[in-house]
Amino acid sequence: MTHCGTVAIVGRPNVGKSTLMNHLIGQKLSITSRKAQTTRHQVMGIWTEGDMQVVFVDTPGIHIGGKRALNRYLNKAASNALQDVDLVVWLLERDRFTGEDAFVEKQIRESGKPLIIALNKVDQVHDKAKLMPVAQKMQMRFPDAEVVPLSALKGHNQDTLMALVGKRIPEGPFMFDPDQLTDKSLRFLVAEIVREKLVRQCGDELPYRTTVEIEKFDEQPDRVYINAVIFVERKSQKPILIGHQGSRLKQIGTDARMDAAELIGLPVHLELWVKVRDRWSDDEAALAQLGYKDP
Numbered sequence: 001m002t003h004c005g006t007v008a009i010v011g012r013p014n015v016g017k018s019t020l021m022n023h024l025i026g027q028k029l030s031i032t033s034r035k036a037q038t039t040r041h042q043v044m045g046i047w048t049e050g051d052m053q054v055v056f057v058d059t060p061g062i063h064i065g066g067k068r069a070l071n072r073y074l075n076k077a078a079s080n081a082l083q084d085v086d087l088v089v090w091l092l093e094r095d096r097f098t099g100e101d102a103f104v105e106k107q108i109r110e111s112g113k114p115l116i117i118a119l120n121k122v123d124q125v126h127d128k129a130k131l132m133p134v135a136q137k138m139q140m141r142f143p144d145a146e147v148v149p150l151s152a153l154k155g156h157n158q159d160t161l162m163a164l165v166g167k168r169i170p171e172g173p174f175m176f177d178p179d180q181l182t183d184k185s186l187r188f189l190v191a192e193i194v195r196e197k198l199v200r201q202c203g204d205e206l207p208y209r210t211t212v213e214i215e216k217f218d219e220q221p222d223r224v225y226i227n228a229v230i231f232v233e234r235k236s237q238k239p240i241l242i243g244h245q246g247s248r249l250k251q252i253g254t255d256a257r258m259d260a261a262e263l264i265g266l267p268v269h270l271e272l273w274v275k276v277r278d279r280w281s282d283d284e285a286a287l288a289q290l291g292y293k294d295p
C-alpha cells in the first residue's frame with residue numbers, strides 16, 4: 001500500500017523555507033536569498049522513496065501589513081496553502097520568536113492541521129542548550145506537535161524531520177510520477193533562477209517588485225536557447241540593473257546561465273533584456289498577465 005500526502009512549509013519571510021525544500025528534494029526548485037520575500041509563487045517539491053510520496057508546498061513568507069496588490073496576493077497564497085494540506089511544517093529561526101511568527105501561529109491554529117515545528121538555522125547556535133527554552137515553550141503551546149531543531153542549509157536533522165513527516169502521511173495512491181521533482185515547468189524554474197540572481201546582485205538597491213518573463217525557450221538536442229525579459233517598475237531602475245557598462249546584467253546572466261544549465265542538464269544560451277512596466281505591482285490586471293493569478 002502506498003502513502004501520499006501534501007505538506008506546507010510555512011513561516012515568516014526569510015526563515016529558510018525555500019532552502020529547506022531545495023535540500024529535501026535535492027534540487028534547486030525554489031529561489032533563495034538573504035532578502036525577505038524572495039518566494040512569490042507556490043512551487044511543489046515532490047519527494048518519493050519506496051512506497052512513500054510527499055508533496056511539499058513552499059509558500060511565500062506570511063507577513064503583516066501588505067498594502068500593495070502583490071503583498072495581498074502573497075498573504076492569500078500562503079494562507080490558502082494551509083487549507084489544502086495533510087500536514088504543516090512551521091519554520092522558526094533558532095530561538096527567535098517575532099511578531100510575524102505570532103501572526104503565522106494564528107494562521108496555523110486557525111487551520112487546525114497536524115504540525116511539526118522546526119527550529120531552523122541551528123548551525124548558527126554554538127551553545128545548543130540555548131534552544132531548550134524555545135523548544136519547551138513551543139511544545140507547551142502545541143502539545144500535539146513535534147518540535148525538531150535542524151539546519152536547512154547544512155542538512156542537520158533532515159532525516160529526523162522526514163521520519164516525522166512520514167509518520168503523518170496518509171495511505172493513498174501517488175499523485176505524481178515517482179521520477180517527477182516538481183509541478184513546475186523548466187521555463188518557469190529558469191525565470192525564477194534569473195529573478196534570484198538579480199535579487200542577489202541588486203539587493204536593496206532594487207525594490208523586490210521586479211519580475212521576469214521568458215520570451216523564448218527553444219530546446220535543441222545539444223543546447224537550450226532562452227530569452228528572458230526583466231521588468232522593472234521605473235525607468236530609473238534600469239541603469240541600476242544594467243550596471244556600469246552592463247557589468248551587472250552580465251553577471252546576472254552568467255550566474256543564471258550556469259544554474260539553468262545545471263538544472264536542465266544541457267548548455268544554455270541565455271539573453272537578458274530589461275524593460276520598464278509601469279507600477280505593475282499595484283495593478284491586479286498586470287499581475288494576472290504576469291502569471292500572478294488569484295490564488
Ligand SMILES: Nc1nc2c(ncn2[C@@H]2O[C@H](COP(=O)(O)OP(=O)(O)OP(=O)(O)O)[C@@H](O)[C@H]2O)c(=O)[nH]1
Nearest residue numbers: 014015016017018019032033037038039061152153
Ligand atoms: N546559517 C543558516 N542559514 C540558513 C539556513 N536556512 C536558510 N538560511 C539562509 O537564510 C536566508 C533565507 O532563506 P530562504 O530559504 O530564502 O528563506 P524563505 O523563508 O524561503 O524566505 P522568503 O522567500 O522570503 O519567504 C538565505 O540566506 C539562506 O541561505 C540554515 O539552516 N542555516
